Amino acid sequence: MPLPRTHQQAIARLQQMACLDLNGPLLIEPVLHELHRIIDFDTGGYFYPGADGGLDAYIEPSIARGCMHTYFDPQLMATEQQVIRRSAHDFAAAVRGDHGTQVMEELLKVPMAQFMRSDFYNLVLRPAELLDCLSLVLRTPQGQGVGALKLYRRPGAARFAPEDVAMLGRLEPWLARTLQLGEMDTEDSVLHDSAVLITTPGGQLLWTSPQADQLMALAFGPRWYRRTELPPALHTLLQRLQSAQRLIHGGPAPAVPQLELHNASGWFLLRATQMTAATGQGHAISLHITQRAPRVARLLPALRTLGLPQRQHELAYWLVRGLPEDQIAARMGISANTATYHRRQIYTRLGVQNRQELQDFFFVPQ
Structure with a gap:
């Protein structure tokens, strides 16, 4: 039986994306958009190795995105290990052991009824309104892990069917090629947004704006949820600024300390500069954050609307x-x-x- 025309068009777009002059996690948004046209799911997610060696994650705008920080809570990570056979947290193990598209029951160590009574389900998935899942670990032809794609359905929705499993498996080569991290050309990008937030030299947040808060959430993901505490990478940036300030008296002014981040939401640059606190007492640090997006990532959604x-x-x-x-x-x-x-x-x-x-x-x- 031939596929519906909308499915054929979406598959053609996914195949085209695999042959573009940019690839990597930055293309996850258009990838998920096309997958929505082929497979019925409520929320898509992508877990992949971050630049710092840890796990990074992208969740489509949804209730689940707002709950994502709980997934990285150390205590809940421990409860997940009790019920999930191999979680996205242990990406290396998933690459070694998980092959092909897997449904929820294949991901569990325990029966579904027991899973739904677990702390992990009730504190992570239930608030996110997620239950059923299709999971696919993507690899390069050489077997190197690219990322783990997750498609979720809400409680009460029909379970994923064998044809959904087969379709996602059919698309695996193009998905892996599209999302495989390639060379990044920051020159071929456009400024998307910028903002400022103020901290103490010790890293205590003094002031932020909704715009800065949004950019920091995109740059650092769940690590920015506890907004009174800066992520470790920013503490390092502040320490570099303090060291630079101590060198001013002994020679020319050093370069402004900066931090570069690359993830599925774009390219981020953070610069730290010292300023006088508004109260006139002590000092404060201005953190300026800018977000750049590759022209390709901006072009694909614009073309799609035509x-x-x-x-x-x-x-x-x-x-x-x-x-x-x-x-x-x-x-x-x-x-x-x-x-x-x-x-x-x-x-x-x-x-x-x-x-x-x-x-x-x-x-x-x-």
Whole structure:
């Protein structure tokens, strides 16, 4: 039985994403968007090795995202080990032992009824309104772990069916290639947002804004939930600032200490500068945080809203990325005349005259 047209289009988009000039966790949002069109689930999550060697996580905007900090609570991590066979926390073990798409029962050490009485379920999953799960550990062709994809359904929803398991398994090669971390070009990015927060030299938070709070949550994930305490990496940054201040009297002013972070939400830069406290007593530290997003990550959602046919969608992507038209035709396996025809169709539809206007359409605020 042929797949519905919406499924075919979503699969084609996932296959296209696997061949883009950017890959890694930054593409998880468009990946999950297309998966929603193929498999019915309420919330998607992605767990992957962070730059600091620990586990990083992305959860779609939902009640579950607001509850995610509990998943990283040390006590609850211990209770999870009592009921889950291999959790995302132990990613290395999951890479060694978990193969193919797994349903909830395959992830559990205990029967489902016992699991639903556990502290882990009642303190983590129940508040997040999550129950059933499809889990897939993604690997490179060489067997290196890329990340663990989790699709959740809420309590009361139908359980994932064998066809859901089969479909996610079918998509595994393209998902792994898309989300595999590649080289990052921070020059090929756009400024998305910036904000400031104020702390004491010892790391106590004095002032923040909703905008800064949101950026810090994106940069540090659940580690930013206890907002009176800075993540360890920021304590290190403040210590570097204090050391730099002590060197000022002995020579030229040192560079402003900074911290770079890369995760599924973008590229973050934090700079620490010393300032006089508003009360006039003691000192305070200004932490300036900026978020940059790759042009590709910004381009894909913008292209998605246009509803272009698949061929035009793909050709528009490469036109915006600056690929010569003959190379686009070769990459897409079409003739130069066909590429020219589709380009003209795109220009007419968007009301642009040339490639520069096409790029401005997507990247210059209207």
